[in-house]
Amino acid sequence: MAFLKLKGALGTAVALSAVLLSPMAVAEPTMAQLEKQLNDRNAALLKMQNRVQQQDAAIRDLQGRVQDLSDRLSALEKGGAKPQAPAANPAADQTAKQEPATAPAAPAPESKKASGDPKKLYEEAFTQVRDNDLQKAEAGFLELIKDYPDSDLVPNSYYWLGQIYYKQKQYQKSRENFLNVTKYKNCSKRADSIYKLGAIEELLKNPDKAKKFYQVVINSYKGSTEAVLAQKALDRLK
Structure with missing residues (x-):
């Protein structure tokens, strides 16, 4: 009888172990847990990437300094020792004081434009x-x-x-110069130039041409002061 009880207990334990070890019995992670794991992994990757970028920047900075130092050393080697100032010559100094200074050379004709x-x-x-x-x-x-x-x-x-x-x-x-301004699309005074062209045409008794210029200002520069003035002029001509 005792043997049968023991056998039954062992059978129950084996069955329970089989259930616990079964893949279906393993608790699957929830969506929130999966998202947390994914976020943690992405954060770790981002942190690692930042460290790599910082290291790359430090390496480039170091390489630049080394190159600069190398260039300076090369320049010193090519140039040789810095020449020493000549010994003072009182007689020469006195002669230089007595002689008038040489007049500077006349500037080249194009120097005005260059400088x-x-x-x-x-x-x-x-x-x-x-x-x-x-x-x-x-x-x-x-x-x-x-x-x-x-x-x-x-x-x-x-x-x-x-x-x-x-x-x-x-x-x-006046008209010619305002027209020249309109060729520059990014000029801050283009809107006012177009408005002035309308005003000139109005003064020259060309109302139809004036209306066209005013309309361009209204269409191209909506909300601007020039557009408001152009609208008032257009209303006056209607």
Whole structure:
């Protein structure tokens, strides 16, 4: 009887072990656990990637310093020892004081353009506009356009020339310069130049042309001050 009980207990234990070890009995991870594992792995990979990038940056910096040091050493080797200053010569110094200084060589004809400053020229001309010295301002802007045609101040120079001629009622010249401004799509004064073209056509008794310019401002520069002014002018001409 005792043997039978023991046998039955062992059979139960074996059956229970089989159930516990069965693949179906192993608890599967939940979706939240899987997401956490994935996030943890991605975070670890990102951290490792950052470390690799930092190490690469440090290596590149070190290589740059080594190259710079190598270049300096090469330059020193090629140049040799730095020459020593010549010994003082009182007699020569006295002669140099007595002799007049040699006049500097005349600058080359193109030195003005090579070493000139279009920004300074523009600022001077703009100051003359504010001072109402329109003749000098005109000359300054014309000089800038002629001598520095590639300067980014050329569009603004055309604009102020247009304003100068407009104030002097030289409408054809004013029109030409405002038209030049419109060729520069990124010029901050393009919208006002187009509006001024409309105003000029209106003054020249060309209302249909004026309307076209005003409409361009309204369509191209919505919400701008120039668009508001153009709309008022357009309403007046209707």
